[in-house]
Amino acid sequence: MNYFLHELKSSFFSLLKVPAFCFTIILTLGITLGALVTAFNLNYLVFVKPLVYNDHERLVVANHIRVKNHEVDSEGFQSYPSLVEWYKKSNSFDEKALISSDVTQITSISSMPRINASYVTPSYFNITTASMQFGRAFNESEGVNQYKPSVILTDKAWQTFFNREHDVLGKTLAVEDIQFVVVGVLSADFQQPQLTDFRSESLIYLPWDYNTIREESRTSWDDFLPHIQFVGKLKSSLKQQQAQHELTSLSDSGFRRNTQGSEYWKDVSLQARLLTFEQAIIGDSETTSALFFAGVLALLLIAVANATNLFLSRIVEKRRQLAIQAALGAQKQHIFRAMLAESMCLTAGALLLAIAVACCGIYLLQQNAAGQLPRLDEMSLNLPSTIFMLICGITLSFIFAGTASLAVDYRGLSSMLQSSGKGSGLQISSRLRVALAASQITLAIVLLAANFSLMFVASAKISQPLGINTEDTYYFTVTTGNKDLTDLSISQQAKELKKAIEAMPEVEAVSIISATPLSPRMTRSVTHPDRPRDFVRTNVVISDSALQQVFSQKIIAGRQFTEMEVRNNDKVVMISQTLAKVLYEDELSAINKSLIYNGVTYKITTVLADINNPSSNSFEEVLYIPSELEKLTFVFKKKEGVQISKQSIINRVRDYDSKFRVFLYYSMDDLHYRILKRDVATAIITISISMLTLLLASIGLYGILSYNVKMRQYELGVRMAIGANPFHIVKDVLKDNSKAIYWGGSVSVILISLFEGLRKELDFVNFNIDFLPAFTAMLITLLLSVFISIISLNGVANRSPIYSLRNDD
16 A cells, blocks of 8 residues: 555656646546536436435326327316316325416516515325425415415525514415415525426415416316426325326316217317326436436546547656566566556546546536426536446456556667667557547547537528518517406507507517517417318417517518507408418419308418428417407517617506506517527537547547557658658558558448437437438548548658658657
8 A cells, every 4th residue: 555655756747847747637637527426416316315305205286188099189288177077076095285386476576576476285295295494385274276375485585575574474475466475484505396397496485366367277277287286196096097087087087067058179188197296307317318418528538548549648758667667676566556546646637637528517407408408406526426437447447457558569679778779669569549539539429420410400491581570579468457457448458558669769660569479478279161170280379460560570462460450350360371371272262262160260361381390399380360459468679770778668667557567578589598498508618519529539538549650650760761751651641540540440330320320229319410410420520530640640741851750760
């Protein structure tokens, strides 16, 4: 042990003399090891670490699935009355709860911030093992149909709204002008289960009765909604399939009873599908997490190949020192021990850098991938991650030391000393050099091909034209506070408020709209009059006649709505190009024809160009209906070259009615970006990984190929001295390096083909490596290899042969 400590000390001071060597290895290994630890941490949470909730293996989420003609028609959206039916009548659970998540507004604070809130029944807190800092969880007095205005704060809400006042219990918080009494504060370590696509953390918890679902949807069995859930803890004596059968029986009987007479729902059954909490929380992130780990591991392997080459170069530099040690009786194990000491010093430095990189990586994931990846709030540099990092460091130390010591010709060391090293320089096996170069090329091509496949798909979605003009357009909604208005009054005030906004000098056009074309909230079915059984699912947008003025959507055929058609709620519609083709096979043929919507015949007056909506929840088939809406929901377009602020809209709304307030407000460009956020993140990550891959591969290949040139320096000098021109020298070196390029390209093709074959057979990933990204990756990597081969000749082919002939080794 003392001898090895002495070796470590000697190696440390020896390495201080070669700072460039140390810096390169520590930097490349530190960055890639840190990224690998981040990926390991995520995969540990996804695949290994159990959920924090008691009896988590018994916790389930129930989803509705609509089955039509024995095929799943839709899944993930819930029927409100069916969820309530499950909650009231199911006997398969020890505990059960209802959850609704939405955005709401705090009205007791002057800035009236919008926050995420969850509306839950009392058992939710038992199911999620919630502990309280103060007060209590909801009890039966806050159960269904009790309408008791209580609120439970998260630790963050306690800090934000009450500045951690210890007498917070009993105080009130106004939400949408309703005064809620604080009855509890959740502990700081409470982890909200992210069970729906609404993956933003809630700041407050309110009783289920106060959820934001419209009254008509609460009783409509054929209205299916997002962001509401039924959760429960299965009885220990029951299997998941038994509970699922009971819930299906309850939902389907109620659904059939309440949709009798509907032609569309005639052949549809409403069934239940149970998912464990783990399945609901993890979702389809297992593949993403595994691919993230595999991609970073490939980067690490490239970095390891680089470091291995540098260690081999280090062996060559230490040839005389090693020869002296061999002459004094040092055995191969002594040389291995010396190299192990050096590699351990370097990997220790790399591990320190890896810790910093991993911490940054975890922070960046938590800030930028929230809602895209699960359990990010649990990520930290924990014990398993630390152990994994140490194992990686120790393993790499032995790999570097073993590879370097194996490359040493022990018998040749003595003869080298006897000849004073003249003409007998220690050389690295040509096979090992080819293997290192080929491995770099292979890893680079495979990793680039995978990254380019993801990047091309994401870039195509980002760059495709929307089909509507979102520049300078804004969407906002208005709430009426506690002012009680009839539908007729809301419709009238919407028109008056529209005129008030139109009167602003910065505004070009305003439209009253049910929802923006990029986020349509209504999905319905239409039919051709002659094919009443062929239902076509469409997004529905209801608006006045100014919609085209705001979005400038191209009209393929027909005309815009008129003011008279909107005022009279005439039975006319505009439809998208795709819907026209589905119904009438041709856009022009659809004009003045009919379609059936909600059992009513509508005349098609206009065919609009399709909207290339990047949202996965939208259809290309869109139906536009003219109507005077009973909603205070607007889109407007500002005039070109002028500025308009949110505050000016807020002021104009308040001037119209002091009790009205702006609830949602955002630009359509911002909405478009939010929809594309995952694709933008994918593009940025894949571009970054591709650039890092090329950088690491370039460094590694340059080291290996320049070493090849160095070994042939004297030979090349002789050839140039007897008349060989630089072109022939370059051609000869490229031929010498072609073996590594050939093997790297060939193995990468085999690996990509094998991946594609397994993917098609097992369907284990949701992306494929197409020909174009694979070909692009191969072309870039091979051109890079050729370029580096030429660059490695710098100092030989472009200089006088005399410099190459001065080689002492």
